[in-house]
Amino acid sequence: MNVVEVDKGLHEDVVNFLTAVAHDATIEDYAVELAEEFELDEYEAMNMAYREYNGDVSIQNYIIWAREIIRKHRLEPE
Numbered sequence: 001m002n003v004v005e006v007d008k009g010l011h012e013d014v015v016n017f018l019t020a021v022a023h024d025a026t027i028e029d030y031a032v033e034l035a036e037e038f039e040l041d042e043y044e045a046m047n048m049a050y051r052e053y054n055g056d057v058s059i060q061n062y063i064i065w066a067r068e069i070i071r072k073h074r075l076e077p078e
Contacts, residue, residue: 010073017065027053 025033027049034052035045070076 007073010069010075013069013072017062017069020065021062024058027055 027046030053031042031045031049034040034048035042038045038048040048
């Protein structure tokens with residue numbers, strides 16, 4: 001295992017990334033928002049959330065962001 005000394009910039013980038021991921025809405029979070037907005041019951045809200053939630057967009061954005069952090073801090077695997 002390689003030990004990488006973490007500089008302040010990398011630390012900040014990683015903390016920002018993890019914070020964004022942790023605060024992203026899950027399908028369940030989205031269902032709660034839909035239930036409140038459209039006055040739906042839990043079952044209807046969950047069905048609507050599954051139909052409309054596009055988690056692939058979030059995942060793609062996080063992958064791109066993670067790759068940018070890796071390139072920026074030259075963390076490419078050896």
